[in-house]
Amino acid sequence: MRMLVVDDNDFNLDVAEGIFNSVGMQVVLASNGAQAIELLRQSQFDCVLMDVQMPVMDGLQATRIIRADSQLAHNCVIGFTANAGGEDRTKCLAAGMNAVATKPIEPESLFALVVKLTTAALRKNLTTAALQPALSEELAVWDADALTRIVGAQPATHERLLKKFLSTANGQITALTEAATFGDWLVVSEQAHKLKSAAKAVGAMRLEASCKAIEEACLAGNIAPCLAMAARLVQDFSQAQDKILLAFKL
Amino acid sequence: MKNAVLTIADKSVFLIDDDPFIQDVMTEQLNFLGVKNVLHASNGRQALQMLSELPSAPDLVVCDVYMPVMDGMEFLTALAAQGYTGGVLLASGADALMREISATIAVESGLNLRGSYAKPLTNQQIEDALLAPSSAPSSAPFSAPSKG
Numbered sequence: 141m142r143m144l145v146v147d148d149n150d151f152n153l154d155v156a157e158g159i160f161n162s163v164g165m166q167v168v169l170a171s172n173g174a175q176a177i178e179l180l181r182q183s184q185f186d187c188v189l190m191d192v193q194m195p196v197m198d199g200l201q202a203t204r205i206i207r208a209d210s211q212l213a214h215n216c217v218i219g220f221t222a223n224a225g226g227e228d229r230t231k232c233l234a235a236g237m238n239a240v241a242t243k244p245i246e247p248e249s250l251f252a253l254v255v256k257l258t259t260a261a262l263r264k265n266l267t268t269a270a271l272q273p274a275l276s277e278e279l280a281v282w283d284a285d286a287l288t289r290i291v292g293a294q295p296a297t298h299e300r301l302l303k304k305f306l307s308t309a310n311g312q313i314t315a316l317t318e319a320a321t322f323g324d325w326l327v328v329s330e331q332a333h334k335l336k337s338a339a340k341a342v343g344a345m346r347l348e349a350s351c352k353a354i355e356e357a358c359l360a361g362n363i364a365p366c367l368a369m370a371a372r373l374v375q376d377f378s379q380a381q382d383k384i385l386l387a388f389k390l
Numbered sequence: 391m392k393n394a395v396l397t398i399a400d401k402s403v404f405l406i407d408d409d410p411f412i413q414d415v416m417t418e419q420l421n422f423l424g425v426k427n428v429l430h431a432s433n434g435r436q437a438l439q440m441l442s443e444l445p446s447a448p449d450l451v452v453c454d455v456y457m458p459v460m461d462g463m464e465f466l467t468a469l470a471a472q473g474y475t476g477g478v479l480l481a482s483g484a485d486a487l488m489r490e491i492s493a494t495i496a497v498e499s500g501l502n503l504r505g506s507y508a509k510p511l512t513n514q515q516i517e518d519a520l521l522a523p524s525s526a527p528s529s530a531p532f533s534a535p536s537k538g
Contacts, residue, residue, distance in 0.1 A: 252456075256456070289513070301414065337508075338409065338411045341415045341509070
């Protein structure tokens with residue numbers, strides 16, 4: 141794993157280098173956005189950790205250039221800021237960063253983020269057949285037998301679990317649509333990830349497929365279709381919900 | 391399978407998943423299979439704490455990969471370091487690549503991995519993991535089926 145860390149503060153660079161080296165990652169350092177772009181043109185990196193405010197060229201400008209350059213656009217860029225408040229975060233995401241991390245570095249959550257984003261990028265390179273919305277038409281809106289296969293034919297248990305699913309899922313759908321409106325695609329992918337397994341367990345197969353598709357697209361930085369995918373996901377949930385409510389006369 | 395079900399009733403299972411709904415579904419599922427002794431934790435750190443306080447180690451640990459506080463991979467390494475010899479079953483919403491990476495970490499740490507699958511687990515996957523010989527080396531197949 142090869143990281144490019146971009147920051148104008150030497151102390152921050154030292155800390156980042158130490159942390160990534162400690163888990164066997166290679167680290168290359170740059171002190172502004174222009175240097176980072178030059179390094180990205182010269183060799184391949186798995187992930188870029190990019191400070192926002194820097195002299196010469198700041199992280200937002202550098203990210204816009206990376207996204208606009210077909211040779212560089214595939215790079216995974218994590219913004220790195222002390223002001224993780226809404227505004228900074230929104231600016232980073234709008235500039236095309238995949239995610240935003242907060243200073244000071246919290247090693248565990250940063251590793252988790254790097255691993256998550258880089259495996260998504262790797263998978264994107266492995267397969268381009270990830271997004272096939274047409275296929276989901278053949279899937280069940282709600283397969284009433286799915287729960288029977290795992291917890292047996294126990295109507296009372298089914299009803300209890302399905303009610304719990306609907307109430308949890310409604311909260312996740314709200315969080316997901318809100319994050320989609322703000323362009324916070326990492327939060328969208330996290331909500332879709334949680335909803336995905338629950339949807340599969342209760343037999344909402346079309347919803348599961350929608351969750352999976354949007355999670356993969358968000359993590360791979362393929363943002364263009366995500367708003368439409370979020371709308372589709374909401375529709376799949378609402379149809380599954382109607383069927384469940386009808387079946388249990390809820 | 392009658393004998394198998396009888397044997398399963400004596401087994402203890404420790405579930406680690408941050409999603410309360412999945413915890414609930416899997417507990418019902420284990421009860422349906424006849425497992426009465428089910429404990430759960432929401433993350434790796436909480437699980438390690440609870441495991442250290444148990445009078446005897448569970449027969450099977452069922453573990454998610456992505457969790458807050460301490461994720462599955464860090465937990466597996468710590469679990470191996472504690473000398474846990476029971477079975478380990480990975481159940482995750484992560485994609486096949488991440489499931490395989492986690493499985494490799496489990497095996498290389500010396501854990502007795504019984505499988506690495508997409509959530510939710512099927513009853514067959516759970517039964518197989520529960521009934522695998524406890525002394526089995528970690529040679530159980532861990533590649534996920536093509537359709538989780």
